[in-house]
Amino acid sequence: GAVVSQHPSWVICKSGTSVKIECRSLDFQATTMFWYRQFPKQSLMLMATSNEGSKATYEQGVEKDKFLINHASLTLSTLTVTSAHPEDSSFYICSALQDGADTQYFGPGTRLTVL
Amino acid sequence: RKEVEQDPGPFNVPEGATVAFNCTYSNSASQSFFWYRQDCRKEPKLLMSVYSSGNEDGRFTAQLNRASQYISLLIRDSKLSDSATYLCVVNMGGGTGGFKTIFGAGTRLFVKA
Numbered sequence: 001g002a003v004v005s006q007h008p009s010w011v012i013c014k015s016g017t018s019v020k021i022e023c024r025s026l027d028f029q030a031t032t033m034f035w036y037r038q039f040p041k042q043s044l045m046l047m048a049t050s051n052e053g054s055k056a057t058y059e060q061g062v063e064k065d066k067f068l069i070n071h072a073s074l075t076l077s078t079l080t081v082t083s084a085h086p087e088d089s090s091f092y093i094c095s096a097l098q099d100g101a102d103t104q105y106f107g108p109g110t111r112l113t114v115l
Numbered sequence: 116r117k118e119v120e121q122d123p124g125p126f127n128v129p130e131g132a133t134v135a136f137n138c139t140y141s142n143s144a145s146q147s148f149f150w151y152r153q154d155c156r157k158e159p160k161l162l163m164s165v166y167s168s169g170n171e172d173g174r175f176t177a178q179l180n181r182a183s184q185y186i187s188l189l190i191r192d193s194k195l196s197d198s199a200t201y202l203c204v205v206n207m208g209g210g211t212g213g214f215k216t217i218f219g220a221g222t223r224l225f226v227k228a
Contacts, residue, residue, distance in 0.1 A: 034216065042157070043202075043220040073126040093158050102147045102206050104216060 002028050004096045006107030013084055014115055020080045021110045023094030030096035033077040034104065035069065038091045050077040074099075084114040116141055121203050121219035128226055132193045136187040138203030150188045151196055151202040153221065159202055162188075182187045193226045200224070 003026040013019050022034055042108040048069055049057040056069035068080040077096075081088055091111050095104040121138045128134050133160075148165035163170055165177040165186050176189040186203055203219035 044218045046216070046218075091156070101151070103161060103164070104204075106160065109158045111156075 002096070002098055002103075002105040004094065004105045004107040006094055006110050008110060009108060010111040010113075011032045012113045012115065015085055016083055018080055018082045019112060020078055021079055021094070021112075022041055023077045023079070023096065023107050025075045025096040025098075025105070027096045028055070029074040030077075031074060031099050032097040033071060034095045034097070035067075035077070035079050036093045036095070037092060038109075044093065047079075052077075082111065084112070086114045088112065117220075118142060118217045119203055119205050119219040121201075121222050123220055124220060125223040125225055128193055128224070130193055130195060130226055130228055132226075133185055133189065133191045134193055134224065135190075136188045136203075136224075138188075139217055140184050140186070140203075140205045140217070142180075142205070142207055142217075143184060145184075145205045145207050147206040148186050149204040149206075150175075150177055150186075151204055151218075153200045153202055155200075159218075162201070190224075193224075195226050195228060198224055198226045 005024045007022045014109045018083050035047045036044045038044050046059050047062045050069045050071040052071045058064045071077040093109040094107045119140050150162040151159040152162045153159040163172050163177050165179045167179045170177045174191045178187045200221040200223050204222045205217045207215045
């Protein structure tokens with residue numbers, strides 16, 4: 001089956017630093033990837049849609065200058081949380097949409113804790 | 116009204132029970148439908164796609180009613196390992212509007228011995 005990896009799986013950082021999270025589709029090409037955030041006991045919230053070779057589309061209320069997305073290849077998208085603050089602590093999950101299909105496959109998630 | 120609505124539960128059922136989850140969606144232009152399962156502190160995993168003709172995979176049966184904009188998931192002979200949150204997922208779009216996925220808030224299931 002389709003496999004999506006995410007790295008790192010968890011990260012602890014100091015307030016004010018930047019954190020980069022990688023999302024890779026391992027055995028398929030994904031022109032479109034999605035970045036979600038999930039706070040405890042809440043549902044997944046879509047942050048942005050990442051498209052290979054073009055700018056990401058951000059959901060309302062998500063600051064594009066704070067959450068930088070780069071989708072440089074058909075198998076890799078990165079999310080950089082810039083100047084992280086404690087309120088950015090969350091579970092960040094990416095998913096990849098297999099080209100030609102309508103099913104999303106999720107990465108294992110990255111748990112970010114900002115001190 | 117939420118675009119995808121689910122009963123949050125929790126559903127507490129004994130092993131061996133049959134349990135049904137329902138989901139409604141508001142956008143009649145929705146194109147594809149899925150049930151995902153999410154365990155605590157883990158990512159969602161695809162359980163099954165949902166079709167108007169019905170879709171069965173072992174103990175799991177999913178059904179779509181486009182006229183009523185309603186999706187269901189039936190779990191027969193519940194196992195302890197079925198305990199999880201079940202997410203109803205609806206895809207919309209493509210074209211100029213772009214592809215969009217809407218997640219329900221999830222229904223929590225606890226299966227007890």
